[in-house]
Amino acid sequence: METDIPEKALHRRRRPLLSQLASTMLESVLPSSCAGCRRDAPVLCTECRPEMPKMRPPFCEVCARPGAAGVCYQCLTRPPGFDGIRVPFLHEGTARTLVHRLKYANYRVYARTMAELMAECLEEQPVTVDTVVAVPLHGKRERERGYNQSELLARELGQLFGLAVEARALRKSRETEPQVALEKAEERRRNVQGVFACGADMSGKRVLLVDDVVTTGATMSACASALKEAGAEAVWGVAFVRQPPPR
Numbered sequence: 107m108e109t110d111i112p113e114k115a116l117h118r119r120r121r122p123l124l125s126q127l128a129s130t131m132l133e134s135v136l137p138s139s140c141a142g143c144r145r146d147a148p149v150l151c152t153e154c155r156p157e158m159p160k161m162r163p164p165f166c167e168v169c170a171r172p173g174a175a176g177v178c179y180q181c182l183t184r185p186p187g188f189d190g191i192r193v194p195f196l197h198e199g200t201a202r203t204l205v206h207r208l209k210y211a212n213y214r215v216y217a218r219t220m221a222e223l224m225a226e227c228l229e230e231q232p233v234t235v236d237t238v239v240a241v242p243l244h245g246k247r248e249r250e251r252g253y254n255q256s257e258l259l260a261r262e263l264g265q266l267f268g269l270a271v272e273a274r275a276l277r278k279s280r281e282t283e284p285q286v287a288l289e290k291a292e293e294r295r296r297n298v299q300g301v302f303a304c305g306a307d308m309s310g311k312r313v314l315l316v317d318d319v320v321t322t323g324a325t326m327s328a329c330a331s332a333l334k335e336a337g338a339e340a341v342w343g344v345a346f347v348r349q350p351p352p353r
């Protein structure tokens with residue numbers, strides 16, 4: 107089921123009633139309808155929450171690529187910078203709506219619920235970490251959006267697990283093509299190569315690296331490599347959704 111329609115409904119509903127500023131403030135404190143069915147419920151109603159598009163095995167033990175049993179061909183032939191990725195959902199249906207709104211419609215308040223769902227996944231497939239870092243946006247993109255959605259998720263996860271948060275340890279030095287727009291694995295690797303740098307000393311740390319969407323793992327891998335260059339002992343990725351790989 108495609109659920110992009112609510113975005114349009116949202117714009118129709120709020121423009122005549124409230125100024126942009128007031129509606130922004132409202133959305134940051136008070137989501138009034140379920141992202142799945144639009145019934146009155148904060149973020150997700152009790153019926154839609156268990157209906158989320160869960161990642162089901164088989165998926166790669168390392169990069170969570172759907173459909174791969176054990177360790178996928180890409181991870182075997184070109185091991186990624188991270189130690190593994192945990193992802194609760196596929197990028198479709200209500201999971202896609204949540205990401206879309208968090209990212210483009212200023213629903214920052216969704217971060218808490220989304221982080222709780224990511225935390226459930228981490229409880230099912232545990233990792234040992236000391237600190238939480240977010241996949242960065244390029245400065246210009248972050249200024250346009252006003253926030254980095256991955257940083258919001260990272261801060262919530264840090265709070266939920268009582269972990270140190272160094273959300274902004276990584277920097278992105280230039281804007282890149284969206285990974286989803288690139289077809290070949292090699293193109294996606296080149297697109298993010300040398301783009302991320304770590305400004306903090308990560309010596310001996312085991313890092314939980316947080317993003318909203320994993321496309322192929324190339325971004326996470328580049329970020330993890332930068333963290334390991336800065337001394338990180340291990341890097342575990344967690345994202346809210348995983349894009350199935352192109353056929």
Ligand SMILES: [Zn+2]
Pocket residue numbers: 140141142143144145150151152153154155
């Ligand atoms: Zn619902």
Ligand SMILES: [Zn+2]
Pocket residue numbers: 166167168169170171174177178179180181
């Ligand atoms: Zn893999």
